[in-house]
Amino acid sequence: MAGFLIRRLTGLVLTLLAASAVVFLALELLPGDAAQILLGTEVRPDTLAAMRAQLGLDRPAALRYAEWIAGLATGDLGVSQVYHVPVWDMVRDRLAVSLPLAVLAFILSTLLALPFGITAAVKRGRLADTLIMGFAQIGLAVPNFWFGILLILLFAVQLGWVSAGGFPGWEGGVGPALGALFLPALALALSEAAILSRMVRASMLETLGEDYVRTARAKGLSGSRIVVGHALGNAMIPIATLMGLQFAFLVAGAVIIENVFYLPGVGRLLLQAIFERDLVLVRNLVLMLSAFVVALSFLVDMAYGAIDPRLRRAT
Amino acid sequence: MTGTRLPQLWIGLVVTVSVLAAALLSLVWTPYPVDAQSIIDRLQGPGAAHWLGTDMFGRDILSRVLGGAGTALLVGSAAVVVGLAGGLPLGLAAAMNRDGWADTLIARGADLIFAFPALLSAVLIAAVYGPGAANVVVAVGIFNIAVFARVIRGAALSVMARPFIRAALALGRPWPSVAAIHLLPNIAGVIAVQGTVQFAVAILAEAGLSYLGLGVKPPDPSWGKMLADAQTLLYLDPKQAIIPGLAILWAVLGLNMLGDGLRDLLDPRLRSMRARG
Numbered sequence: 001m002a003g004f005l006i007r008r009l010t011g012l013v014l015t016l017l018a019a020s021a022v023v024f025l026a027l028e029l030l031p032g033d034a035a036q037i038l039l040g041t042e043v044r045p046d047t048l049a050a051m052r053a054q055l056g057l058d059r060p061a062a063l064r065y066a067e068w069i070a071g072l073a074t075g076d077l078g079v080s081q082v083y084h085v086p087v088w089d090m091v092r093d094r095l096a097v098s099l100p101l102a103v104l105a106f107i108l109s110t111l112l113a114l115p116f117g118i119t120a121a122v123k124r125g126r127l128a129d130t131l132i133m134g135f136a137q138i139g140l141a142v143p144n145f146w147f148g149i150l151l152i153l154l155f156a157v158q159l160g161w162v163s164a165g166g167f168p169g170w171e172g173g174v175g176p177a178l179g180a181l182f183l184p185a186l187a188l189a190l191s192e193a194a195i196l197s198r199m200v201r202a203s204m205l206e207t208l209g210e211d212y213v214r215t216a217r218a219k220g221l222s223g224s225r226i227v228v229g230h231a232l233g234n235a236m237i238p239i240a241t242l243m244g245l246q247f248a249f250l251v252a253g254a255v256i257i258e259n260v261f262y263l264p265g266v267g268r269l270l271l272q273a274i275f276e277r278d279l280v281l282v283r284n285l286v287l288m289l290s291a292f293v294v295a296l297s298f299l300v301d302m303a304y305g306a307i308d309p310r311l312r313r314a315t
Numbered sequence: 316m317t318g319t320r321l322p323q324l325w326i327g328l329v330v331t332v333s334v335l336a337a338a339l340l341s342l343v344w345t346p347y348p349v350d351a352q353s354i355i356d357r358l359q360g361p362g363a364a365h366w367l368g369t370d371m372f373g374r375d376i377l378s379r380v381l382g383g384a385g386t387a388l389l390v391g392s393a394a395v396v397v398g399l400a401g402g403l404p405l406g407l408a409a410a411m412n413r414d415g416w417a418d419t420l421i422a423r424g425a426d427l428i429f430a431f432p433a434l435l436s437a438v439l440i441a442a443v444y445g446p447g448a449a450n451v452v453v454a455v456g457i458f459n460i461a462v463f464a465r466v467i468r469g470a471a472l473s474v475m476a477r478p479f480i481r482a483a484l485a486l487g488r489p490w491p492s493v494a495a496i497h498l499l500p501n502i503a504g505v506i507a508v509q510g511t512v513q514f515a516v517a518i519l520a521e522a523g524l525s526y527l528g529l530g531v532k533p534p535d536p537s538w539g540k541m542l543a544d545a546q547t548l549l550y551l552d553p554k555q556a557i558i559p560g561l562a563i564l565w566a567v568l569g570l571n572m573l574g575d576g577l578r579d580l581l582d583p584r585l586r587s588m589r590a591r592g
Contacts, residue, residue, distance in 0.1 A: 141563075
């Protein structure tokens with residue numbers, strides 16, 4: 001297990017380094033540099049030179065990259081070029097919205113997918129199966145931001161039950177804050193729930209066809225005991241893998257959903273940074289989101305390796 | 316296989332052809348020019364003059380929905396072509412060089428691409444070059460290269476283990492000709508299935524990015540951009556938010572069902588998870 005862990009950990013660090021290089025190089029390729037973008041094309045050459053010096057652009061790119069990575073290693077994400085405040089201070093407050101949103105969406109998608117997927121598998125070929133898989137097919141095709149708009153249309157515009165967006169903050173209590181996150185989380189959860197329920201169904205069907213399940217049936221165990229006690233545990237291995245990977249997609253998907261519901265999260269900050277051409281902020285936010293995806297797939301790999309020893313040798 | 320045994324395939328095919336027809340139609344005819352504004356006609360309900368009504372600039376919604384189909388299909392097919400152009404040679408090279416340095420390098424490259432969900436790389440590209448449909452094609456296209464390379468490698472390896480490939484090689488045929496004559500026809504089905512999935516992913520990405528203002532630039536029609544405009548009118552004219560969303564749903568549903576149907580046709584036992592971006 002130690003060898004497997006070291007190999008995977010090295011892979012993780014290398015992928016993160018390569019990802020950081022991609023992000024840095026992409027932003028270095030900018031037509032005109034960051035100083036030009038901030039000041040516009042009508043600027044006097046000496047002002048431009050002063051801004052370049054202030055942003056450190058007069059130094060070699062390799063040195064700036066090394067400084068950025070060294071800063072990241074010590075938790076220093078640099079200073080926003082537009083707001084002149086430390087990037088970490090801006091990100092910290094936004095994470096308090098984005099992470100709970102992703103967690104809530106994760107819980108909702110699991111709560112929807114498990115019972116529906118299991119029911120579809122147990123009732124294979126019957127009406128319930130057809131209906132559930134039909135809904136899953138539609139859930140896969142509905143763009144999450146459109147579903148979000150429809151939820152706003154129904155619950156805010158037509159029924160007037162909730163406001164059309166915004167976030168009251170955690171200071172006002174957990175209830176109102178979670179209330180504001182519920183519809184966005186539901187919008188985010190729908191397509192993930194559709195994917196997951198198809199996976200749950202497929203995995204359960206495979207497990208229900210195994211010999212030991214047939215043996216349990218032959219012993220006269222009840223249907224629900226077979227499903228919960230025998231099949232579900234084994235079916236959960238691939239399901240748990242997918243769930244781990246889905247969490248990363250939920251965080252990325254939040255970029256759109258936060259804009260639909262005007263939530264002050266990391267995704268909205270990223271979009272704002274792009275429109276204001278705050279490249280230091282863009283660089284750190286993109287890398288942070290990508291690091292999150294990489295780290296989660298690493299954790300899923302580890303968990304998988306811990307459950308199934310064959311994988312440790314295979315990779 | 317008859318139509319009744321594979322309803323998904325046929326429904327998916329009919330739906331996809333309808334979107335394709337709408338897109339082709341929009342190239343030669345729309346009821347009104349897609350960007351023709353008429354302020355006195357704005358926010359009209361459905362009627363004889365405008366079948367689906369008009370938007371906040373008095374533009375004909377039906378014309379823009381048809382034009383949006385053109386944009387979606389153009390971006391989607393371009394992203395699939397980019398993905399295949401890169402992914403096919405890389406996937407085949409990885410399969411032929413199994414566990415060699417090229418295989419390892421391609422696998423690590425794919426890992427790196429997967430570290431950036433398509434949406435995130437599109438956002439990064441938009442940060443560099445500003446909004447535009449090309450961003451979506453490049454971002455989703457790069458993501459597709461990694462997806463196709465991985466899928467094609469797997470499919471090619473399973474075909475390469477079969478005797479007729481070994482026989483062809485034993486006869487002294489060079490690799491490229493074996494790949495073109497014997498390998499490709501046998502993995503074409505897998506590629507087609509994956510193509511429908513990636514096409515649908517690209518349509519969703521285009522809509523999402525245009526909704527955020529990072530995709531198709533106005534006044535070009537895009538379903539995602541129409542939804543962004545509609546959201547500002549939710550209290551005034553809620554129906555504006557329905558039609559473009561239904562158009563996206565229709566197009567993606569058709570492609571997904573076509574892909575599922577094709578997969579069942581090719582291998583009824585295979586019920587793998589659909590790849591996604």
